[in-house]
Amino acid sequence: MTALLELRDGVCQYGTTRAVDHVTLALQPGESLGVVGESGSGKTTVLRMLLRLAPVTAGQILFEGTDITEARDLSALRRAVQVVFQNPHAALDPRYSVFSAVAEPLKLMGGVGRAALQDRVAALLEDVGLHGDFLWRYPHELSGGQKQRVCIARALAPGPRALLLDEPTSALDVSVQAQIIELLAGLRARHGLSYLFVSHNLSVVRLLCSRVAVMQTGRIVEQGAAAQVLSSPTHPYTQTLLAAVLPPRATA
Numbered sequence: 001m002t003a004l005l006e007l008r009d010g011v012c013q014y015g016t017t018r019a020v021d022h023v024t025l026a027l028q029p030g031e032s033l034g035v036v037g038e039s040g041s042g043k044t045t046v047l048r049m050l051l052r053l054a055p056v057t058a059g060q061i062l063f064e065g066t067d068i069t070e071a072r073d074l075s076a077l078r079r080a081v082q083v084v085f086q087n088p089h090a091a092l093d094p095r096y097s098v099f100s101a102v103a104e105p106l107k108l109m110g111g112v113g114r115a116a117l118q119d120r121v122a123a124l125l126e127d128v129g130l131h132g133d134f135l136w137r138y139p140h141e142l143s144g145g146q147k148q149r150v151c152i153a154r155a156l157a158p159g160p161r162a163l164l165l166d167e168p169t170s171a172l173d174v175s176v177q178a179q180i181i182e183l184l185a186g187l188r189a190r191h192g193l194s195y196l197f198v199s200h201n202l203s204v205v206r207l208l209c210s211r212v213a214v215m216q217t218g219r220i221v222e223q224g225a226a227a228q229v230l231s232s233p234t235h236p237y238t239q240t241l242l243a244a245v246l247p248p249r250a251t252a
Contacts, residue, residue, distance in 0.1 A: 002065045002093075003195055004029050004162055005050050005081060010059035012045050019045040021218035022059070027162060032188060032195040034200060034209035034226060036241065042218040044199045047164050050196070051083060079109070082155035084166040086246040088147035092139040098125070098150050099135045126155040127190075129183060145176035149183065156187070162194035169204065181207060202245055206230050214238045 003026035020042045025160040027033050027050075033088040035043045048054035050061060051132045052074060063077050085091045092101055102121045106112045112120055122132050128149040139147060148168060155163055165184070181204055188195060188208075199205050205212055206226060213223035214237065222235040233239045 001028060002131070003027060003062065004064060006060075006062040008060040008062065009048055010046070010049055010061070011043075011057040012049055012054050013057040014055075018218055019054075020049065023207050023215075023218070023220055024207075025050075025213055025220065027194055027196050028190060029161070030194055031211060032197060032209045034197045034199060034205035034212040035215060036205055036212060037215035038200065038241075040217075041215040043215045044166055045218075046215070047083070047166055047196060048197050049249075051081065051164060052077070059246070066116075078156045080161045081164060082160040082165065083164045084148070084151050084155050084168045087171045088144060089139070089171065090117060091151050092147055094139050096138075098130075098137050098142075099137070100250060101150060102154045102157055105154060109158055113230055121153075122159075124156055127156065128153045143176070144172045147177060148172060148180055152183070152187070153175065156191075160193070162196065164196045164198075166198045167200070168197075170199075170201070177204075202230060202242065214241070 006026040008024050010020055010023045010177060011018065023046055025046060035046060037043050045054050049056055052061060052068065056069050060067050068074065070211060099118065099121050102124055103117055106117060106120060118135070122135060125132070125134055130146065130149050134146070142150065169180050172180060187193060195208065197205060197209055209226045211224065212226040212229050213220050214229065214235065215221070216237045222229060222233060222238045229238065230242065233242060
């Protein structure tokens with residue numbers, strides 16, 4: 001099976017600092033792949049490399065088997081692969097209403113008439129659990145969870161096949177995190193999306209991901225089926241990560 005998106009022997013270097021060091025990673029159609037590790041391990045840089053938002057010092061980026069490492073026309077990639085960033089407060093322009101934020105990619109793509117635009121945006125908001133009253137609200141009128149739902153709706157607007165999610169719950173309250181995780185699981189089931197899920201939260205990765213790659217100082221040290229890696233890790237670093245997760249508290 002041809003991977004939807006692939007990094008082959010990728011290197012990302014800033015000056016003398018090698019943020020990603022010869023990483024090979026593939027996202028298959030329909031799968032949910034978790035990339036985990038401590039802060040600074042290089043996992044977000046890998047995500048940005050796959051989107052061509054970080055420099056590829058060496059190696060290749062392939063989209064559906066085609067090398068796009070130096071391609072200038074990335075329109076096919078941008079339609080098929082969208083991103084949800086970590087901080088929804090920074091991801092939304094305070095001058096844009098919810099309607100304007102979600103409608104922007106639809107306008108850029110074309111093909112959606114003015115009359116149909118509002119209905120399309122309302123349907124996208126409904127898909128992420130926001131009713132039509134949110135159309136004309138502005139970011140300062142939204143909670144953190146509502147902002148992240150708007151960001152997810154905006155990412156869904158082009159009709160992508162994959163979402164690359166960069167710690168999408170870490171900036172949210174714990175009670176809201178569970179709601180967003182449930183939303184993401186439902187969206188994946190309804191739309192058949194592929195997910196590349198960057199996180200340091202192993203519990204979330206266990207819930208959402210079928211496969212996991214563990215990064216340490218720019219390298220992948222272990223990868224495989226999530227159930228196997230997270231229950232019987234073979235690399236000492238993975239074992240250390242799992243040992244740092246507090247066990248569930250006993251209930252009376």
